[in-house]
Amino acid sequence: MSLPKISRVLADGVLIFYRYAGSPTNPTLLLLHGYPSSSFYFRNLMPLLSTKYYVVAPDYPGFGFTEVPGSRNYTYTFENLTTTVGKFLDALQISKFALYIYDFGAPIGLRLALRRPSAITALITQNGNAYEEGLGERWKVPREFWATNSPDLRAAIRAQVTDFERTKGQYVNGAVDGGARVEPEAYHLDYALLQRPGVVDAMVDLFYDYRTNVQMYPEFQRYLRERKPPVLVAWGKNDVSFIPPGAEAFKKDVPDAEVHLVEGGHFALAGIEETFAKLILEFLEKKL
Template sequence: MTHHRSVTVGAHEVFYREAGDRTNPTLLLLHGFPSSSHMFRNLIPLLADRFHIVAPDLPGFGFTKSPPRGQFDYTFDALAKVVEGFTDALDLTRYAIYVFDYGAPTGYRLALSRPERVIGIISQNGNAYEEGLSDGWNPIQAYWRAPTQANRDAIRSLLTLEATKWQYTHGVPDESTVAPESYVLDHALLSRPGNDEIQLDLFLDYASNVALYPAFQAYFAEKRPPLLAVWGRNDPFFLPAGADAYRRDNPNAEVHLLDTGHFALETHVAEIAGHIRRIFAPLS
């Protein structure tokens, strides 16, 4: 049974999904753009018998209630601090992190801040290497180089329903396997008043993640936590090279490329769950 809860973290009411016995190893599931903890709805039941699972919605996403833009800085540093406060509120002291898309730079900041607490990493299309960035980032990178209103407006198209649906269906061999409520819910929550400007702020601040890539890589090389990179090989934003690169810094990393796109859980949830159970269930 998955429970749907909220907890106060500073000025935020963080919505999260929780399942499993707290005496089992904890998995902290961190979603990415444009989704929420809803992306883990099919994965959680496949793991809850062996893990304690918590999956929060980041500020600006899902059902988490956060201050409006202007009262809270929507940056990745700020998102990571909220997640850190969330782990404190739930008294999570040791956990493996599952990171996807925006969840990667958020979770990796947490690992840098509290390395003794992170006992493993599952990266599902969660990038930490420049070679993992595709040409799909070109318009956003143009905005990094010149944060003009024109460049900001040029990437508003990424917030449309069509763009969200495309992120779910691009590179998927059979689009009928993708549940339409996934991208429709994402779009509905992204379309709340003022949320478009929040998302554009985060697009701009993603440059801070690339600047931290060397620090993330140094952490992988020094700490060498158990690491599983399971990747949709047809992802239009994060290339398979980003998955393979983990092995450069952590030779023990296990990499699996799947014939699907960005949202690999929509099509390969059972396979991903199997890898997680095999590698991470022995952790304690």
């Protein structure tokens, strides 16, 4: 077991901050975080997986400690985030990997799978949605935003992004023991990083662009159906953003997908990393 180390690499004109653990001689497991988190989300999981895997977790542009030069004029779309993650992998010479997707990381990871289908050895989704069935009531306002891109709805999304209690609630609502196991620095760090100049605008742009992910759900599903990668679904059953029917839906395209609904909310991993590590290690031992 090894504690995560940190590093930075220049890729796609962006200085990407990332965490890694384990030996690069072992099979690689790529961890893709969600909104509004970063690789920090995986800090307690990575040591538990590092005994058998080389675990790598980048921060996307606009998230965590990745630095985007102003001269880069970066446009915050999921297509561009996917390109940046791909160039990050190229910079580290990672060509084959198991993939852990969560929240925003799901469309990034699945877009990456469409581009590099032979690179993916297995897929682990933790509240990483790819089906209409998984979109809960929380998506009502974003859906209206997608349809109109109105200034009023853009302001409503901005208000959500800048609301500390909403950021905290994503961690603690529905979590085990009412969120008592969640380390408070996680949501305080997320919120602090959201306050940096330009970041709120980037997040609002990404929420608007999320409509393109929903439009691509049929392509993601076709990839799953045709390639049938080994799939582990470990899903916080109390998530109100990506609801449990989204977890079960993976079995439509990968019938032997392993589905576990765990006691937890949207940030289900936080505070119960040992539970997830056990599921992941047992799954990869069987499938790889």
